[in-house]
Amino acid sequence: MHSPANYHDYTEPTGTTDGVMTPPQDDSEDLQQIDDMTVYKLTRELQDNEANKRSLIGSKLPLSVLANEYVDPSFKNKIESMASNGLYYRPIRGDGNCAWRAVLYGLLDLIGSNKEQCQLMKSLLQNYHTMILDEAGFEKIAYEDFIDSFYEILDSLIAQGPQYIESNSFLENTELQNGSIVCLRFITSAYIKTHSDSYEPFLEGESIDSYCARNIEAFSVEADHLSLAALVSALAVVSLHISYIDGSNTESETIHILNPDYYVDQTDFGSIKLLYRPGHYDLLLDP
Amino acid sequence: MSPGRLLRELGQAQNELPEGVIALEVVDDADLYHWTAQIEGPPSSPFENTIFDLTITVPDQYPIKPPTFNFKNRISHPNIDFKTGDICLDVLSDKWSPAWTLASALVAIRQLLGSPEPDSPLNVDSANLWRSGDTSAINALTRYYIEKYN
Numbered sequence: 445m446h447s448p449a450n451y452h453d454y455t456e457p458t459g460t461t462d463g464v465m466t467p468p469q470d471d472s473e474d475l476q477q478i479d480d481m482t483v484y485k486l487t488r489e490l491q492d493n494e495a496n497k498r499s500l501i502g503s504k505l506p507l508s509v510l511a512n513e514y515v516d517p518s519f520k521n522k523i524e525s526m527a528s529n530g531l532y533y534r535p536i537r538g539d540g541n542c543a544w545r546a547v548l549y550g551l552l553d554l555i556g557s558n559k560e561q562c563q564l565m566k567s568l569l570q571n572y573h574t575m576i577l578d579e580a581g582f583e584k585i586a587y588e589d590f591i592d593s594f595y596e597i598l599d600s601l602i603a604q605g606p607q608y609i610e611s612n613s614f615l616e617n618t619e620l621q622n623g624s625i626v627c628l629r630f631i632t633s634a635y636i637k638t639h640s641d642s643y644e645p646f647l648e649g650e651s652i653d654s655y656c657a658r659n660i661e662a663f664s665v666e667a668d669h670l671s672l673a674a675l676v677s678a679l680a681v682v683s684l685h686i687s688y689i690d691g692s693n694t695e696s697e698t699i700h701i702l703n704p705d706y707y708v709d710q711t712d713f714g715s716i717k718l719l720y721r722p723g724h725y726d727l728l729l730d731p
Numbered sequence: 732m733s734p735g736r737l738l739r740e741l742g743q744a745q746n747e748l749p750e751g752v753i754a755l756e757v758v759d760d761a762d763l764y765h766w767t768a769q770i771e772g773p774p775s776s777p778f779e780n781t782i783f784d785l786t787i788t789v790p791d792q793y794p795i796k797p798p799t800f801n802f803k804n805r806i807s808h809p810n811i812d813f814k815t816g817d818i819c820l821d822v823l824s825d826k827w828s829p830a831w832t833l834a835s836a837l838v839a840i841r842q843l844l845g846s847p848e849p850d851s852p853l854n855v856d857s858a859n860l861w862r863s864g865d866t867s868a869i870n871a872l873t874r875y876y877i878e879k880y881n
Contacts, residue, residue: 585743586830589736626829661828663795
């Protein structure tokens with residue numbers, strides 16, 4: 445972290461010794477005064493500023509477009525091999541919510557052309573997922589706005605059909621999307637809290653509450669593998685199919701499939717496909 | 732975010748407050764983003780039997796971003812800035828969750844009064860004192876500043 449914003453009362457170095465700049469005394473004091481809170485805030489600001497330049501959910505593009513961005517053959521070859529299967533992708537904004545946003549869009553895309561499935565998702569949110577939130581001790585006052593954001597999207601999807609999620613009133617609606625992402629984050633956290641025996645062994649001594657607050661409920665914190673596994677089980681209506689692309693020597697991508705612990709009311713909307721490159725998730729789509 | 736959440740929190744605060752939170756209200760009815768609160772020092776701590784005033788500034792993006800709490804009067808505590816009243820508490824920064832409310836955050840601040848974390852200090856002198864474990868010195872200094880400033 446090295447930002448000029450830290451040096452609000454920075455003064456130019458005053459002396460040089462053999463051409464080497466000597467930093468003024470108060471500069472090092474300044475550095476010491478930068479507490480964790482300030483570092484955290486500045487890092488966030490920087491990330492936000494970078495991320496705001498990109499669309500929340502980009503247009504559907506052939507994977508060959510992405511392959512062309514790479515020179516490194518280990519990445520390029522894997523993406524090209526996937527592209528040859530006719531897959532498309534949607535770039536998702538890298539704001540720390542990419543996996544969550546990709547799953548949100550992927551879910552809406554799966555059910556969007558089927559009004560009954562949209563209705564079913566709505567009633568599951570209302571009954572099943574809300575029940576998990578209550579059971580995990582979430583306060584209604586704290587979650588109802590976020591559930592409402594998700595309802596609102598589902599209502600528009602029912603009223604307008606699948607073109608709704610292609611329209612700017614959805615694609616550029618930060619508030620509705622982000623509200624629904626918090627909803628997904630909350631039900632994931634609630635699922636972990638109500639199934640703590642299954643998750644505690646993976647947390648390396650951190651408490652469930654701390655892990656959930658820091659990694660799942662906190663907005664703009666990237667999803668790790670455990671969060672995604674829990675998200676799938678919390679939703680209990682889809683599986684996740686993740687293609688991992690990295691700099692390894694293998695010819696093709698590595699695929700991880702995450703299935704829920706169970707499907708609620710035998711409701712299986714299908715599989716959401718994600719593309720993972722180190723540090724970022726995008727959504728994969730069939731032609 | 733819509734102001735609905737803050738309006739509901741205000742409504743809830745008018746009906747019931749968690750234990751140890753004495754008051755939680757907006758400064759001006761027309762402005763939901765500036766609040767004041769009072770909490771009671773936790774029992775069996777040097778802060779007991781004292782009421783502390785706080786100001787709360789709520790950001791536009793609340794509850795996605797955390798509110799800022801400040802003690803109004805000077806207080807000697809390892810995690811509270813002596814001059815500004817800023818509070819160093821993980822749940823108000825990197826462990827903030829939109830599942831928290833203003834009321835539940837106040838409960839966490841009250842707990843912090845009774846259980847400081849001297850390893851992440853905003854007040855080094857107070858942190859050193861707490862680390863020394865010298866209970867009578869901690870009590871004396873804490874009470875001295877409470878009498879002086881509160």
